[in-house]
Amino acid sequence: MLAAERRAHLLELLARTGKVVAKDVAADLRISEDTVRRDLRDLAAEGLCQRVYGGALPVSPAVVDYDARQALASDGKRKVASVAARLVRPGGSVILDGGTTALAVARALPRDLACTVITHSPTIATALIGHPRAELFLIGGRVFKHSAVACGAAAVEAARNVSAELCLLGVTGVHPEAGLTTGDADEAAMKRALSARAADTYVLASSEKIGTASPYRVLPWESITGLITDADPRDATVGRLRTLGVDVLAAD
Amino acid sequence: MLAAERRAHLLELLARTGKVVAKDVAADLRISEDTVRRDLRDLAAEGLCQRVYGGALPVSPAVVDYDARQALASDGKRKVASVAARLVRPGGSVILDGGTTALAVARALPRDLACTVITHSPTIATALIGHPRAELFLIGGRVFKHSAVACGAAAVEAARNVSAELCLLGVTGVHPEAGLTTGDADEAAMKRALSARAADTYVLASSEKIGTASPYRVLPWESITGLITDADPRDATVGRLRTLGVDVLAAD
DNA sequence: CCTGTTCTTGCACGATGATGCATGTATCTT
DNA sequence: AAGATACATGCATCATCGTGCAAGAACAGG
The missing domain is CATH 1.10.10.10 (Winged helix-like DNA-binding domain superfamily/Winged helix DNA-binding domain)
Known part of the structure; x- marks a missing residue:
């Protein structure tokens, strides 16, 4: 050796x-x-x-x-990621948020898929270097250490210059009343900026996030196209979301 | 055979x-x-x-x-990186180029050094996530796969909004007549843009790069402050650089 | 066909690097 | 405090490396 x-x-x-x-x-x-x-x-x-x-x-x-x-927790996340990755069509463009679930999506993308990926996460960008046919665009800005993504005014500003068909957003809380929430105000603003640049926004939420809420609101239910989760479709919370008009994509 | x-x-x-x-x-x-x-x-x-x-x-x-x-970073790169890392003072700011040598510099930075690092490399940003006291600023743009850095017009534009005391630049060729060179035109432009935003620019060049030249000129000798290399200080090429007024920092 | 040149290959040799063991010291656990 | 475990260091040994050299192959020119 x-x-x-x-x-x-x-x-x-x-x-x-x-x-x-x-x-x-x-x-x-x-x-x-x-x-x-x-x-x-x-x-x-x-x-x-x-x-x-x-x-x-x-x-x-x-x-x-x-x-x-x-x-560890990847089972649910991997399922969610796998469904989310299938939303990315050949030749299509996607805005990928940061976080572990989004990272799982990046890893779940076929290695030779020709698509455009826009991200504010250096981790995700690094993970996609090995995808020869993927066009990569990095949104810069001050890097917020906790979640390893570019945030802040510069990043929001940079996000204004991109657009895509699809935005895949990670959050920490998914709650019928509180909506989509996360733990940091800057991050929430960043997620809003990203979502605004895409025609459709899907939220990635493995089952442990369903029914929980974090301090900062990202978006109300009306602003998103759908939710991808591995939670049981008959779950009460999921049911309530569906009555709110959220398109729930089941992952399992 | x-x-x-x-x-x-x-x-x-x-x-x-x-x-x-x-x-x-x-x-x-x-x-x-x-x-x-x-x-x-x-x-x-x-x-x-x-x-x-x-x-x-x-x-x-x-x-x-x-x-x-x-x-696998070569021994030379490690030595060069170690010297370069010592140029970063507590509380100081540095623009870090991409490439394996620059990555070695990032790794050589003390874990609890309080400093500002500006980079256009997602790889380097990822490597520095673990440095709790380092302020990180990511320059975004189209990611050039070969060397895993953000390049192009958007990146050059974003670089205009930063400044630092020090810029550590990686190149692929260091030659007395050809100057500092690299293998891609966009990358060369990006390196110029980065160097222009720092008071001092030092070039990282492990010994195997000394005396070689690549297609695209990055900067002439007058534009840089010094060169950090592990090549023998008595080497003929290094000697010629010194007569051109280049401050050579020996790494060994 | 011969001859001189160049290139390749294998060997010898000294230099350098890597590894495991022994020893004494530091650190953890009880 | 004492025993156990992990550690750094020096050292002996063996593997690998680079270089110089010579024998042979390939080749060009006469």
Whole structure:
């Protein structure tokens, strides 16, 4: 096994499971713990991981959070993402919001789909670099760390210069009365700006978000085209949304 | 067996299995390891593979996992990045170009350094999400896939609205007569736009870039403050640059 | 057909790098 | 406080690397 392979393995392990235990990896790869420790030391020196007693942790909890959440809670999100990805037609254009569900949508897009993707999330842009036929447009601005998206006045301004057929929006709360909500005012404004630039807006909401509300209102029900969720279609909250005129796309 | 056959075999192996171990191939084809090494060296010089201790890995992001590629940043790039990162003062602001060397700089920044980073690379933005005290500003625009950075008119326009003390620029060629060069015209324009917004511009150039030139001129020597390289300070080319008035910061 | 040139290949050798083990120290756990 | 575990360091060993060199193949020109 090449040294570079080992290092890649460690990084992959770090990203996937969120931690590396020197002893386990050594036993796993049949190499000495010293070598693993040396590798981890080197990676840490480059800022690719954080050394801790017994092993190493990822540099950024936020990023792992992403991957971990992606891996763990992903069942619902993946279903939602898969349905959402199918809304993107060949040659079509889509505005992709940030967040883990939207990231799952990016990953669910066929690798050789020819389409235009507009996003304010560097994470999603990075994920789509490998799609050779996808046209990518990045909306810049001040990056809001918590959710890793460009927000603020500059971003809203930049969003005014794009338009698309479809906007796929992630939110943290979906509630019959409160509407679509999220945890940050700037982010809410950004989502409104994005939605305004698309002919149709669909909201991505895995089942755990149904019936909950966050502090800041993003949009009222009238402004969106539909909701994509893996929640049971017979669920009471989902039923109420449907009576409000929301087109519910079931994902399962 | 023809030399061209060997090279084709190596590339095929690289694409299919994701790696080449010099020893194995030599035994397999009944040729000396020296020949394999020479082939790999040549392929690497043409940018067709990434040389590592013991063999080689593919260079294409499509084949290799992105994290793995980051781990493969050459020793020289790491040294250059480390020196460059030290130019960023607490409370300071820096414009970071795209590319693997710049990414190495981002990773080399202390995790709790309070500074402002402006970049047109979603990859670099993603890498810095985990730096809690770093203010991040993303320059948007059409994403140029090859180097994963925002380019084009919109990006140049967006760059006009930022400014910083320092600009760290990556290039593909550093040549006494040709100046600083890169492989794409849009990218060259973008780099000029970035450099114009900073008080000081330093160029990141690991030793393999010294003395080479690419099609498109980025900037003449007069426009930059200095060059950061791991090349031998006594190197002839480096010496000529110094006589042109370039401030050379040695990295080793 | 011969001869000189150039290119390729394999080998030798010294330099450098990587790895595992031993040892003493630091850190965690109980 | 004591035992256990993980760590850094120095060292011996082995693998890999680059370079110089010589033998042979390919080739051009006479």
